[in-house]
Amino acid sequence: MSEKREVVIVGGGFAGLSAGVALADRGFRVTVLERKPALGGRAYSFQDTDTGDFIDNGQHVLMGCYTQTIDFLGRIGSRDKLWVHPNLEIQMLERGGRSGFLRTAAIPGPFHMSAALLRYRLLTPRERWRVVAGAMRMMRMRGRDPRMLEVTTVANLMERLGQGERERQCFWYPIALATLNDDPGIASAGLLAEVIKRAFFGRRRDSAFVYSRVGLSDLYCSAAVEFIEKRGGSVRCHQMVQTLELDTGAAVARLRMRDRSAVEADAYIVAVPAPHLLRMLPEALSRETYFARLAGLGVSPIICIHVWLDREVTDAAFAGFIGTATQWLFNKRRIFVQHGAHHGGYLSFVISGARALVDLPNDELLAIAMKDLRAMMPTAANAKIVKALVIKEKQATMAPDLESHRLRPPTATPIHNLFLAGDWIQTGLPATIESAVLSGYAAASAVAARAGVSRAA
């Protein structure tokens, strides 16, 4: 390319920044526009003024099978900010002090996962075999009739696979809630099957948890900016895009900003959640079938309750809770390498698919989390709360319901110079960081293919 082609990307979350990095790498001049004062979108962190600790809006867990995300973090030089566990090892707790480990064996995948399930002490030997047989049948169904799984809820699939209450509560539903972020009676089994295939039927390391050792924003935002700027691009915050304006040939001519200024480029990637995109479309476009159907996509909430206690109550980095409203506990003192002024234990509780709880007042949610903690960990019986913070993300992710497969759009739009990215784009994955990065890379490849550029510059 003699003169660099200009691409404007709207949205500075994982999708927008990964698209920007991929295009800057291929020699495009990239401008990322983000409406907020800081980058990160739905995966961000900030420093707490009282404790000095870094707080993520919600604990984010990656898995070894997040190959695109790990590639992105590697490209921008952030891979060493991750804890990458070699194996899956999760302690699942139940009331009354019962616990079991989901721990993969040191044998090649996919046998590592069968071995983990067959040693999972919260289930009886018969229940363990039922889970293994159920997972294998699910994979056969995925191969033979993926469409059938897409229009079946997780709960209905469990029925068909003959999974009893214990198998559901101790294994399937914790995984489904954590990865799909919705009630098993709503979420699509097609997405669960994709997760199970990638996480448990691949290499041993694909099943392991991966998480950031630093606040989420520090993991990828400034490194992505540096990468893009070194290659002649720019990333600008406080830039609210109001409307996409079309020219007479039905291409995007410019972006109209909230301050009425205009931004022009050869191609545009819009990497914002669907409701934000719909607000940006001119009237004529919002009626087009491709765009009109996006209004049917639902959302699902996540609640994260951050609690500082006057003491440490566990050595574990994380644990799953079975049979309580709170589903996961993360011990930030064990996870983060950055610590503020030390206030005993800093714990984060996660409630995914939190439709039924999201409108409760914060003090009730805190009381629920503490009740659940004390039920699971007797060591917390006398611990006192020093500080607490409840973060409700009401639109945390797209609802992974049965309609979502039909409604999620591909990256290319009917407008030849407009492409979409975001975790909710049709990637075949639930709305996760991996889906966001996959969509960002796909949008970058589509822009590059249109411009006749295929390799890195």
Ligand SMILES: Cc1cc2nc3c(=O)[nH]c(=O)nc-3n(C[C@H](O)[C@H](O)[C@H](O)COP(=O)(O)OP(=O)(O)OC[C@H]3O[C@@H](n4cnc5c(N)ncnc54)[C@H](O)[C@@H]3O)c2cc1C
């Ligand atoms: C509490 C919580 C916990 C989660 N846990 C996990 C997890 O454990 N594992 C996992 O993989 N995923 C998890 N997720 C999902 C993950 O955060 C998202 O999938 C991912 O961050 C989505 O990235 P994105 O770039 O697609 O969208 P976003 O992060 O939403 O980025 C879109 C950006 O566009 C900007 N924007 C919107 N409109 C405009 C406009 N008009 N002009 C300019 N900019 C605009 C927004 O401000 C935003 O910064 C979680 C999400 C939440 C909320």
